[in-house]
Amino acid sequence: MKALTKNMIVISFDCLSAFDYSLIETLPNFQRVFKNGSFSRNVETIYPSLTYPCHSTIVTGKYPKNHGVINNTLIQPGAVSPDWNWYRSAIKGTTLYDEAYKSNLTTAALLWPVTGKAKSIQYNLPEIFANRPWQNQIMVSLLNGTASYQWELNKLYGNVRNGLSQPELDDFVLESTVHTILTKKPNLLLVHFTDLDTMRHDYGVRSKEARDAIHRHDKRLGRILDALEDSGKYSETTIVILGDHAALDENKAVNLNVHFHDQNLLTLNSKGKIIDWKAYCKGCDGSAYIYLKDPEDIATKDKLKRILENLMAEPNNGIEKIITGEEAGKLGADPNCAFMIEAANGYYFIEDHLGEFIKEVTEENRSSNPKFLRACHGYSPDKEDYQTFFLASGKGVQPNEEIPSMGLIDIGPTLARLLGLDLGETDGQVIEQFILSV
Secondary structure (H helix, E strand, O other), X not given: OOOOOOOEEEEEEOOOEHHHHHHHOOOHHHHHHXXXXXXXXXXXXXXXXXXXXXHHHHHHOOOHHHHOOOOOEOOOOOOOOOOEOOEHHHOOOOOHHHHHHHOOOOEEEEOOOOOEOOOOOOEEEOOOOXXXXXXXXXXXXXXXOOHHHHHHHHHXXXXXXXXXXXXXXXXXXXXXXXXXXXXXXOOEEEEEEOHHHHHHHHHOOOXXXXXXXXXXXXXXXXXXXXXXXXXXXHHHOEEEEEOOOOXXXXXXXXXXXXXXXXXXXXXXXXXXXXXXXXXXXXXXXXXEEEEEOOOOOHHHHHHHHHHHHHHHOOHHHOEEEEEEHHHHHHOOOOOOOOEEEEEOOEEEEEOOOOOOOEEEOOHHHHHHOOOOOOEEOOOOOOOOOOOEEEEEEEOOEOOOOEOOOEEHHHHHHHHHHHHOOOOOOOOOOOOHHHEOOO
């Protein structure tokens, strides 16, 4: 397969939504990419629409059930902070960066999800955080990415960062991106910015803070474009800007495991720790998986179905829809769940097993518990006003086309086609309108 480009930068602005188009089309640095670019403002995300499954879909062209990353976090009942799918080993099959590496292209990634210990990324600062009291953030990162590269970045720009706080974290990623472009000259560079996602979680989807984050992203994009020009590779580079999911405002958190405990589906010790369970709600924010400890326990499954149906009958419980594991699989989610539930507008699910069944989100509890959010994602792609965005420009890209609709699953095959790579069997397809006719 002939490559149309040998240089590509993929910039993920986490939570960039279709409705952001009216703003970003007016901003000067986005305009630089729009000028000769093609785009779609109707990109269907996946289910559940969470960051780690989404980014795995972007680099594989597959639904979560097929690439294996079916949630952000692992099933660890009762854990205060479950571990995340940080490692490349969580992804089944090949990825865009694996195939690039096999083709002797230099690869780099900055805070791209699910890349911990990825051997095919030569310059890798993975998205991973210290999740245990005895862990140190710098050491956790060094041990799971390219140590010398990370040491270099931290020595140069570590002072820019303020832990994991935004917008400083993205400012650090920006400086690292510019440095990487100018000194490492990777053929494939994957960059993940989370400023916008954080602001929407903390302040709401259409908040001033979210809008300000988009303006900051425009300035960051300008710095990256300038670095590409300074490197002499601007005209030979394919520039890709994308979102992974949208977000919806909510103000009520549903703790379904609290109800499961009341129904004798969870067993706690005297200290409130889960010591056994028959059914467990694994939150995906706007949706949730319900798992059985014993998938063959038909009696518990029947009881669980009755419980969920009774809850859904009362709108104030926040459950909009119940589907079976088989139906979840057909939508691309984990078919191994017993059920999957969708939150009603204004609601989302968390995994807590103590406290109230439904908790109103207030400023007071938001300041004391990071699980309480103003907006979140994870919802079904069928939710209204929930599309994300894709824009490509530069080498190999057909200019000035608006593609009416596409899926997140189509991004991987399309990027692979531009690079002359083969992802094998995918759920998505090449969007030919993006490909320059030669």
